[in-house]
Amino acid sequence: MxxxxxxxxxxxxxxxxxxxxxxxxxxxxxxxxxxxxxxxxxxxxxxxxxxxxxxxxxxxxxxxxxxxxxxxxxxxxxxxxxxxxxxxxxxxxxxxxxxxxxxxxxxxxxxxxxxxxxxxxxxxxxxxxxxxxxxxxxxxxxxxxxxxxxxxxxxxxxxxxxxxxxxxxxxxxxxxxxxxxxxxxxxxxxxxxxxxxxxxxxxxxxxxxxxxxxxxxxxxxxxxxxxxxxxxxxxxxxxxxxxxxxxxxxxxxxxxxxxxxxxxxxxxxxxxxxxxxxxxxxxxxxxxxxxxxxxxxxxxxxxxxxxxxxxxxxxxxxxxxxxxxxxxxxxxxxxxxxxxxxxxxxxxxxxLPLLPPSSLNGPVLAINKEPGEQVGWPELTDSVAGVWLQIPAEQRAKSVILTSNYGQAGAIEHYGPAIGLPKPYSGHMSYADWGPPPDTMTGAVIVVGGQPTLSPSLTGCRVVTKNDNGIGLENEEQGTAITLCSGTTAPWSKIWPSLRRFY
Known part of the structure; x- marks a missing residue:
């Protein structure tokens, strides 16, 4: 035909x-x-x-x-x-x-x-x-x-x-x-x-x-x-x-x-x-x-x-x-x-973002959680910066910020340079492909979130603070632990595969 x-x-x-x-x-x-x-x-x-x-x-x-x-x-x-x-x-x-x-x-x-x-x-x-x-x-x-x-x-x-x-x-x-x-x-x-x-x-x-x-x-x-x-x-x-x-x-x-x-x-x-x-x-x-x-x-x-x-x-x-x-x-x-x-x-x-962010708790987030994920990233970055300043100045050049997910890493990568934070690293999704920290980074490690702290390769870890977005908004990052570790037990290139997460 x-x-x-x-x-x-x-x-x-x-x-x-x-x-x-x-x-x-x-x-x-x-x-x-x-x-x-x-x-x-x-x-x-x-x-x-x-x-x-x-x-x-x-x-x-x-x-x-x-x-x-x-x-x-x-x-x-x-x-x-x-x-x-x-x-x-x-x-x-x-x-x-x-x-x-x-x-x-x-x-x-x-x-x-x-x-x-x-x-x-x-x-x-x-x-x-x-x-x-x-x-x-x-x-x-x-x-x-x-x-x-x-x-x-x-x-x-x-x-x-x-x-x-x-x-x-x-x-x-x-x-x-x-x-x-x-x-x-x-x-x-x-x-x-x-x-x-x-x-x-x-x-x-x-x-x-x-x-x-x-x-x-x-x-x-x-x-x-x-x-x-x-x-x-x-x-x-x-x-x-x-x-x-x-x-x-x-x-x-x-x-x-x-x-x-x-x-x-x-x-x-x-x-x-x-x-x-x-x-x-x-x-x-x-x-x-x-x-x-x-x-x-x-x-x-x-x-x-x-x-x-x-x-x-x-x-x-x-x-x-x-x-x-x-x-x-x-x-x-x-x-x-x-x-x-x-x-x-x-x-x-x-x-749409019509309501004040502080009003999102309740029915709005129950129906659609995505508005909550658009709030609090500068505050999370500030929380990390507060812990970063607790690392002695002479150690910071060799210290690392490690995040549990790509949202945290993306926020620190975007907002961090303006307040003195270095490039973050993460084992989540494509951040894992963008590389581990250099093996020369032998200083302290700030861990954002809980998953990486499960690695036995991070030593001397203690929770320093928990993130607070300042308005009590119950989104995914509210209450996220920010942990300070003294270092690692092996070079980053060796431990990186164990930190990779696909979801």
Missing amino acids: SDTALRTPETAQLPRFAWREVSIVLAVQVAVLSALSGRYGFHRDELYFIAAGKQLAWGYTDQPPITPALARLSITLFGETPVGLRVVATLAAAGTIAVIALIARELGGGRTVQWVSAALASLGPFAVAVAHMLSTTTVDMLIWALLGLAVLRLLRTGDGRWWLAVGAVIGLGLANKWLILLLVSGLATGVFAFGPRGVLRSVWLAAGVAVALVLAAPVFLWQAANDWPMLTVASGISGDDGVENRILFIPMQLVYLTPVLVPVWAAGLVRLWRDPGLRWARALAVSYPVVCVELLALGGKPYYSVPLLIMLLPAGVRPALDWLSRGRKASRRGVVTVFGVIGLAMSLVTG
Whole structure:
């Protein structure tokens, strides 16, 4: 079957894109995110991305290179501040919402459906929280949306040249986060099972595969040369959190986009399956249950499937709007408005830095712990500096600061030079690859956190103080012990492997 033969009159023409309405949605989103990007401070992962961006490589222990490279680009152009770093996060979030509007158009949605889809996709708690800060997920949401759009365009038109775009997006996705393979498997299952299978016979398919392999090759070669550390990290996460992830998986699917939007994405799932005019798009409907089953089997985190939920929203907006226009319209719209306002308030309060940091304890951190991880890093660095000054001045040149995790190391690396602290070291994730202290560093050792103190190679250790963020915020670093050790029993090059941690 030729590519042209796959086209149908019903799908040949699309509504005009709602440039004005969608642009207004994007402008509001960008304005809000930009206005709040300087509130609180860096997230622990952002501090790690900054450090990784200064050590550019084709791969890292726990991630491919795109997000660290974007962090490097953003702070180079806009400054090493939360505002400067988050410019790229804001742009990625806006790009995701624009693509969601294009998906709505691809599914036949008119102007109203397009801008409503964009607005709803930007307002869920998870989407708001991820848009506020730079993370691999921030970038991944854009990449998943782009892949969904490219595949839908391929399936709708039958134009095999879209395989090149599909391959390019998959290749870029593999250079950011390997979770893109979940979406690939879900969409592939849908196409194989329910069609249109004609696209699989296109001569362009091989070219698309080649594009994906070329783009992803440096990442896989780096991982292979370094014994596939990302697989070790993934195995550790599944082993540590797999049971909890499986228990929470279904409940969290109902929460991430707010319960208010569950009927919308559920209607989208049903519509993609039952609407004869969208039969060609069934693969998108099939991909969600396939990805969910895979995540349950692997013990993956529940939020890994959220980008798919967001892609289902555009399919459900038209049925939702039709429902609102039937029957008791006033009462239906009133109920939706009340619950919508409640859901929006929850999204903004839990996802954006609106509250004073001292008010985060309680429901906010119970729903979303990430705001707490953006508070207290300067105070932690000051606590370490206080212990550093207890080391005799003549010993400091040979003394070491050793941290338990990359967040602590990233904070000291960022804030420490201004108050006289040296470069920190850590055995956590890629910090372990960036090297142990030189063997000539035979002075005292400040240990931040508890894990390294378990090493018998550190001697004369005593807890000097515990970190206090000053506002009683119960985040991960509140109460972190800061220990002073007299030295080591062996050169750093010998003990370093025992300090390495993959999760």
